[in-house]
Structures are given as C-alpha cells and as structure tokens.
Amino acid sequence: MAAPQQQKLKVNGPVVVTANRLTDGAVVWRTAAGGWSAELADAAVVTSAEAAIALLAGAQQRDIDAVGAYVAPVLLGADGAVAPGNLRERIRVAGPTFELPH
Template identity: 50%
Template sequence: MARKLRADAPRVVTANRLLDGVVVYRTAAGTWSPHLARALVVGSDPAVEALLAVCERDVAGCEVVGLDVIEVRPDALAARGDGPRAITQREAIRATGPTIALPVDRPVTRPASLP
C-alpha cells in the first residue's frame, strides 16, 4: 500500500545499491550514501520530481534499484549536524540495519579424514 506524503514535508530519495543491496540515500553531491545523515533533503513537489528524474538515470545505469521518496523529521535538521531522521519505523530500520544480532560467520573446518 502506497503511503501518502505531505506536500510540504522534508523528503529524501532512497534506493538499494544494485551491487550489494545496501540501502542508500541520494546526496547533494549527486552520489549515493549508505548514511541517511548525508542525504539531500528537498521540500517541494517540483524539487522531488526533479531529483527523481536525475535518480532514474542511475536506475537505467544499473547503479541502484527501487527508488522511493521518504519523509524525514524536520526537527532533526537543526544545527546539531547529525542530519535528517526517518519518520516511519520501517525507514528507521532500513537506515540503521537489523533490530536483532545476526549470527557470526564461522569458517568451515575440513574433517581430518578428507584429503
């Protein structure tokens, strides 16, 4: 179900990097960063549409997939310097990673009986 974004809300563009699936955010430098704090924040519908048109080139170039526009908290845009924060729980989890500890990979040991 598509969510309705407020027309005046601060927003950022997010996607998944095609190389490894990492969640990334469009920056003011025109690059993609895995850090929401570095995302370019836009507020007007025309600015969002223009940014999405530019980001579509990265989709066509197979750099990212799954473009989406998300709202961010305006109170976090203050002078603290830590950048925007996601509003929804889903986007907060996407920005910070899993909410549980993941198992640690262990090397497979070869039994002594095998050559």
C-alpha cells in the same frame, strides 16, 4: 500495502530519495551532487513535490548504481541532523529491531 515506489507522491515535509545499491542491496540515499551515499546524513533534503520529483528523476536516469528509488520522509533536528521519518525508514537505516542470530 503497495511499496513506496508504487504509491502516489505526497510531500508534506522534508523528504529524501532513497534506493538500494545494485551490487549488494544496501540502503543508499541520493546526494545533492547527484551521487549515492550509504549515510543518511549525506542525503539531499528537499521540501516540495516539485523538488522531490526532480531529485527522483535524476536518481532514476541511471539504474546501474542503485535500484528501486523512491521518495521517503525524514525528520530534521534543530541542529539540522537528518533522521528517518517513519518506522520503515528507521528499520532501513538501523536494520532489524531485534538482535540478529549469532
């Protein structure tokens, strides 16, 4: 499967822009203020392709903070809480789905 960055943009619901932090690869989300946050709750949520393209374009302007930005689906709870929209994004938020060796 092509990585999300390589796929045609489809927006059928709420989406965010996500990437990996340059220094350590940690998952980050684009905020409405034009920065990056390590908390999904801080992400700017948009619902149209036009807005998603604009958010992505802003995220890609400067690649020294975060890399590999792409648009990812999210789910909005009744209370407005943001949750990852598919398994891949759930794993990116919560880490591997099994206990890590220790």
